[in-house]
Amino acid sequence: MFLKYDVIVVGAGHAGCEAAAAAANMGSKVLLITMNMQTIAQMSCNPAMGGIAKGQIVREIDALGGYSGIVSDKSMIQFRMLNKSKGPGMWSPRTQNDRVLFANTWREMLEQTPNIDFWQDTVNGLIVSRGTIEGVVTGMGHSIYAKSVVLTNGTFLNGVIHIGEKQFGGGRMGEKGATGITEQLVSLGFDSARLKTGTPPRIDGRSLDYTKMEVQEGDEEIVGFSYLPIERIKPKQQRCCWITYTSQEVHDILKTGFEKSPMYQGRIKGSGPRYCPSIEDKVTRFAEKDRHQLFVEPEGWNTVEIYVNGFSTSLPEEVQYKALSSVPGFEKCKFFRPGYAIEYDYFPPTQLTYTLETKLVNNLFFAGQINGTTGYEEAACQGLMAGINAHRKAKDLEPVSLGRNEAYIGVLIDDLINKGTDEPYRMFTSRAEFRTLLRQDNADLRLTELGHSIGLASDERLALMLAKRGKVENLKNKLAAFSVEPAQVNEFLQENNSSALVERTRAIKLLLRPGIGIKEMATAIPALAVEMDEPDMLVVEQAEIQVKYDVYIEKEKELVKKMEGLESLMIPETFNYEKLHAISTEARQKLAKIKPRTLGQASRISGVNPSDVQILMVYMGR
């Protein structure tokens, strides 16, 4: 009944969808198995994509040839470029999305991708022979075979949902969990542990009084995620969000439910994300704060459902209801469903290699929350990389991985496999050493060639990127050659609080001044606009960033160079760490377990100190 596949992907969330699409687009025969064909690409938590550091990841996925950027662009109801007042490394695109449209768009794109077959079933066993995966066994009793398998189980592995004192098995509200896989993997020698995450209540928007909240509009210009020309909504069509705040009164009501809280009673064993804490966590940990911010986000174009971002909770429903009813604008709120916490199994990701393949079982790949991460974007990019490498493994091709200086995706995977995580891992810009290099505006320039060379990014993408690169260089050359006379520009400079010119200056030099942009300069100097002849604002912006932040870009490149020294020092696979008596037992065990490929990687393993690396270096050196 089933083909023998190149790649089976288990789970059709953000990770699974990207994995299936990538492997299929590169030429693998792919089977995507999901428990429910109706819940492909669910936004289980907030109806938004991107944000700080996450927006950069979505653009990287897009540059490599993944789908998340396109899907987000097609289903957005609002776009904002966050952090525009900071340096360009911090600019972060974010969309509010129509939850249903997002899922439908994903399904549509997958259905239109040749090479993907679908099967609705539960996987509850793996077929492993001599240390290599050969396929999966399903709840309906089918054995399906493939060269590579990607597990993207999300929160479904032994998932337990908690609301107050109630608890029930499930992978998502109203959906059953998955059992069997964890037990089998543990019997194969894998370590597993528990994590917890949560989600806020969903509210009937018709019951809210928005006049008591602040409005948050979308941007006047919609950049989007994808580097492809995509038909996006017009700025004026955007939906707005709202901001409101909790109060001391709300906190007091919340506290009345603490004794029935699963967290406080110790029923939840898994650790939750410190960065996305539940409202009860916030109230306890930031006891001195008398209010917390809440974002009130619409769930789509055609629904009244509202997502209360910042109010994630697993307190009893009536406490959730009472507390939220005391928030300005929510006095008469009606619940669609309460918030809840979910506990699930994950496999500490130090058990993986750079390709997200497990060290214990060949050709078995993990991506997404099963690796201890949180967030759609984090999951999607792992799915993409696992899909790429599952395909390449199936076809006997060299593995593909990204460096910390190449992509946030590289930072994420390097962190996961070397440091592991004991709380849901979320990406931050501060995790990246080279924030100014890993910008959202240049992900195509960084990654599209790689994506194309492995057969994932289309010819169209490559052509667009090369054209952009050429135009940017051309524009920079023109700016370097164009001389500006004081008389042409002094009025404009004065208007922008910039000191007047006394002699002729190159346009490129003026651009280094704060507050002076290409666009504004070209408006002030018509001759420059004629000379530039560049209608593509993205090209203009790219040239401007490269010129304005050149000093910083070069500084980071210098640090990259230093890092690359250690990255180029390969540690032989057979290196015997047992003879390193000089280093701590912990470091020795970690090194022996993780088997770093390079001294650079060794230096990033948690528990391995700089002095340990020096000692390792002495042993390897000479």
Added chain:
Amino acid sequence: MPFPGPILLFPAYTDACLHLQLVQSPDMYTINDTIVAPATPPGEGALGIIRLSGTDAVDIVAGIFSGKPLKEQKSHTAHFGKIKDGTRVIDEVVVTLFCAPHSYTGENIVEISCHGSQYVLQQVTSLCLSRGARLAKPGEFTLRAFLKGKMDLAQAEAVADLIASHSGAAHRAAINNLRGGFSARLKAMREELIKFSALIELELDFSEEDVTFADRPQLYSLVADLTDTTTALLQSFKLGNIVKNGVSVAIIGKPNTGKSTLLNTLLDEERAIVSDIAGTTRDTIEETLNIDGILFRLIDTAGIRDHSIDIIENIGMERSKTAMEQADIVVYLFDVMTSDPQQVSQQKATFEANGMQYIMAGNKVDAAGILQAKQKFGDDVVYISAKNKDNIHKLKDLLYQKVIAGGVNPEDTLVTNARHYGALQDVLASLQDVKAGMDNNLPGDLVTLDIRRSLHYLGDITGEVTTEDKLDYIFSKFCIGK
């Protein structure tokens, strides 16, 4: 209110500027064997010490030692006995035991104090070699201490300095650094900076959230403090260098002003101390002078001081010029009876114009003549009589003051190492970039970029960041047996 999340800093990564050839079993750094070397310098001395380090150190010595059974003795004990080659007695010795891990290298260490004959030391060393020890390579004892985690890189470097210290101040500086004074200072700076940048990072990554952070002025003053500390450390390099290598002092002046006498007087007074040092120094035996623990190297511009005046007249100017250029401090000596005040002040102006450190010394002044001399040559001259040894202490005070005039206390942490100096300059430059960034109201991500660079360079010194270069450099400075 600080956001009580973890400090999210990029992982400390190490760097390497050169590419290594990988060898599976490098013979230099196998540390399973026992090494041996004389620990005292070559030459005749009352005592000579041979040191062994390694698992078999006690066994090896027990096999050639007649006295108490060494293997049954406790750590940190000394034992009298004979070293024998078969039945032939080589020397009567005292053997001191240090058992792992409570020793310098963290391994078993045995020190054999012999009589200081080169023949004896050589014989005992050969015996140890024949019993399975291996001759230690330069710096290998300290390398082992480093490999065993007994010290960090800066401390290992301090050992090299300590061994080479020729004066009290050099000794103090080295000891301070060995105890981790320098490392501790830098680590404290690093921690402050990490805290600082973590706050900005939080501000950046949580800019959408309603969280508050430490106020900017506070962060501003932290950067100012760190800049001051770095500047002081950099300034201390000059003193550190001086402390390590001595201060060169050129005594110049016209013929017959008494330079030679002054030199002799200065040296005479210090003869006892000088000869103490002379025993342990090599190239600066003669004209060194120790003032309050700081070593001065007197450059003898007269050089041929007991010879013909004609020669001095012929080549004196040339020599003086060279000496002046090389010296840290110039003492200009003139005869108060015969010198022209205008010429003296012209000379002074020349020193000033060249930005030199100088002392004007009027010679041949007796107690009664000082007032008169002052009227003639002014107050900023030290009046001495080299012949009668009058006011020589004032001249010495002045020399000492010149050295520590930078407001640097020699008791403080001193930067004595050129590698540290270079890295500190990078630290300072990036800290200045941080401040400039804040002055210009640059966004936090760009400011933290420079903070990250400062952290990187600071780590360069303490070994948070390392290069094979550095390890090579540090351990090659040791002499064998150290």
